[in-house]
Amino acid sequence: MHLSELSHPNQLHGCSVAELEAIAAQIRERHLEVVSTSGGHLGPGLGVVELTLALYQTLDLDQDRVIWDVGHQAYPHKLITGRYERFDTLRQQNGVAGYLKRSESRFDHFGAGHASTSISAALGMALARDVRGETFKTVAVIGDGALTGGMALEAINHAGHLPSTRLLVVLNDNDMSISPPVGALSTYLNRMRLSPPVQFLSDSAEEAMKHLPFMGGELPAELERLKESMRRLAVPKVGAVFEELGFTYMGPVNGHDIAEMTRTFQSAHRCEGPVLVHVVTTKGKGYPYAEADQVGYHAQSAFDLDTGKAPPSSKPKPPSYSKVFGQTLVKICEQNPKVVGITAAMATGTGLDLLQKALPGQYVDVGIAEQHAVTLSAGMACEGLRPVVAIYSTFLQRAYDQLIHDVGIQKLPVTFVLDRAGIVGADGPTHQGQYDISYLRAVPNFTVMAPKDEAELQRMLVTCLQLDGPAALRIPRGQGEGVPLAEEGWEPVPVGRGELLTDGDDLLIVAYGAMVAPAMATAGLLQEHGVHAAVINARFLRPLDEALILPMARRIGRVVTMEEGALAGGFGSAVVEALMDNGVLVPALRIGIPDVLVDHASPQQSKESLGLTPPQMQRRILDHFGSAFSSGRAAPEEASLGV
Structure with a gap:
């Protein structure tokens, strides 16, 4: 079977591992062909090809639900759900969306552009299923980075308190930072621990002990602790965290071994209650440049497949607003140790990677946690620091309460730099920065401004850092106007003066x-x-x-x-x-x-x-x-x- 023949993921049922591996190679080929031509997210999708194929082997997509977190990791999903022929229109006007979109396909069960939403949505679907007395499976696929978002942790906490609700969470771990080594021993121990015979013996032993005369129907605390210790013997440390939260943990599993993942997912579906399968993948798998530079190849403009580099520009372009901001902030931080740059997992996109390299002691990355970033900056400001929080306009929407409650009401001198403000292009409606003017205009105590060019950006950044209260500075995506820039000595803009x-x-x-x-x-x-x-x-x-x-x-x-x-x-x-x-x-x-x-x-x-x-x-x-x-x-x- 060729990838182009797939119009429904259920057509994968019954394929051999060799056939699925051949389809995996075709997915990567098509993925690279399109993204290298038109641009798009590269590394995330390449890393989940085998995961997608193995998972869909165990599901009936006519009724089961799969919710992909963020959505840019779902390119393989799009390619096996009837969008192969149109995939070359990816992120283009009237073409295939770069993220999941319910109106685009019946297999896109939940729209996603921002991170950390999948478990909440999947749990909601599972609860609705149970209310209606239905039996379909519900799966959330979430990346390890998205677990830093508080919403994902809130959903995990809720799901763990619902032991009778069947929910499968697939943790796509492509960082290795939270993963013990993947190997035969851990795979064997997990298979043994969760196998029906071992589960039967464990349950039977517990039931028998309860009926001993001296037990009184309940296990003494000492035996309860012994039982828990034995149960966790084969669980890696990261798995113990999820098990404490009420999940059955399985993994880590090699995310590029289709056979092993298929067996693991089948076992997970047989478990009662919420289950977390920990899958270790390589971001950018199958393309050496993307594997070597996982940050740089997370998303790419058009590039040459052979060299991995963008084609040379015919003429030099002005620096981007993000780069000018980053360079200016580095200069300011060099002169003032109280100034600190804060990002929510978007250092490169906001220009704060320059500060990270130059002055790591004045740089903070909180992960995908915009609410925490805002309140963290408020705490810093209380103690005399001058935090500069650089977040995309669309992502700062997630921390609106914190803007009002923790910064605005208290009149704290925090500077917010809203990158990607305005029209952003191919990322679509989830990423357009079209609301920050409206939502910031309503917050008392804020000074809100926007520069006409990159030179005025420099002056406005200095202005923000001289104010006694909060300030917000919106900057657009892309290159500046090409005006001359000053290296330092920027004159502040008179506040409230056009x-x-x-x-x-x-x-x-x-x-x-x-x-x-x-x-x-x-x-x-x-x-x-x-x-x-x-x-x-x-x-x-x-x-x-x-x-x-x-x-x-x-x-x-x-x-x-x-x-x-x-x-x-x-x-x-x-x-x-x-x-x-x-x-x-x-x-x-x-x-x-x-x-x-x-x-x-x-x-x-x-x-x-x-x-x-x-x-x-x-x-x-x-x-x-x-x-x-x-x-x-x-x-x-x-x-x-x-x-």
């Missing part, structure tokens, strides 16, 4: 962050139609520069706001509310992300679909204000406030 970039009498454009450059381009296009626009770089969301915006709005009489974020409760709403509250009743047009979830596509394609390119914004402005431009400025008292 800047007038160009003046005009026909229209006022107030832009925020990454939309400043498109606003200037839009103003240039409008000028070709005889419309002279003033453009303000707002810089600050909180506090808004009303002293600059309001008089200009009164004078010009027409306002457009531009933001790369959700319009609901966003920057444009803040400007319109300020106009209304101060009696400046002029027509206003808000441009940003409407009330939609932005699907996977390139950033440019997403912006085009949302109408956020300069030509589109120019046309929309002309359509909205066209008659007013031709007839002159409307008197403020005659105008109505628009949106």
Whole structure:
């Protein structure tokens, strides 16, 4: 059987180990072919090929449920569930999603883009199954890194208190840090301990002891401890933790031995209550470059399969915002030992890997634990440190209570750098940074800002670290504008002060962050139609520069706001509310992300679909204000406030 013939995972049933190994090779070949061409997550999927095939050998996917944590490890799952032919559209507009998506396939039982959700979702499905009196199997596949997320530990704690609920958790351990050696002895001991004969003897012995005259129906404490010690004799230390939490532990199992994993999963399905199977895999398995550099090849842009390197660029690109932030923070930390950088398992993505290498004593990685990262930083701030917490905009959503309760209410001087703010492209709706403007705008005591370019980013970072309270700084994904950068000696930005970039009498454009450059381009296009626009770089969301915006709005009489974020409760709403509250009743047009979830596509394609390119914004402005431009400025008292 060839991989291309698979339209249903149940077709794997009955395949020999040799046949499954051949399919595994085809999965890796297709996986590498597509990701090297279009980019995507590489290492995670390569590491779970055999795990996927072995697990699906033991399940009926017409009824059983498999919930994959995060989702980027599920490329092999996609390839054997009818998406082989379309797999070359991975992460492209209208193509196969890079994460699990319920609307894409009936085999994607739960959507996943963020980590640590699988056990909770699987347990919920198992409880619903039991309520309905059904018997399907429920499996959660979670990576060892995702266990650092508190939500996963909460779910494990809950499941362990439900001894009659059948749930299988597969721990994909590709780090080896929590794993004892994988070998014949541990495999044999686990097989013996969980075999039906040994279980029968153990249960029978316990029952017999209970009926001895001097026992009184219960085991004395000494014998109870002896029984527990014997039961744990064959359990590795990591397994003892899960068994204490109420799980039956099995493993560690070689995650690339299909036969052994198949036997283990079959045994696990026979157990009552929650079971955890510990599978040890190699991230990037089958591609030497990915095996050697598991962090670097976690996800890749297009690259050459033979060399493992990206094709050379035709011209040099400006540094990314993340890199500029990381380099600037290193300089600041060198000068101030009280400044500490904190990441939630995203050092490379946020630029904090530069701080980790340069000043490891001023660097903290908390793992996939955003809530903990925020409150940890609050504790540091209480003791005089100046924490800088760098987290993707979409991931900081997970710590909203901590932002309010632990930082905002207490007015603690913590700086949050929200990377990947705005449109992020191929990762799709789970990763778009479209809500941080709205959710931060509502939190008292926060100073919230966004730079127009990478040089202003440097100045704003210095500004944040001079404030007496919390601050948030949003930066977009990708390269900067290519402006000159200073090595040090950055001048702070006056708090709450925007800047007038160009003046005009026909229209006022107030832009925020990454939309400043498109606003200037839009103003240039409008000028070709005889419309002279003033453009303000707002810089600050909180506090808004009303002293600059309001008089200009009164004078010009027409306002457009531009933001790369959700319009609901966003920057444009803040400007319109300020106009209304101060009696400046002029027509206003808000441009940003409407009330939609932005699907996977390139950033440019997403912006085009949302109408956020300069030509589109120019046309929309002309359509909205066209008659007013031709007839002159409307008197403020005659105008109505628009949106």
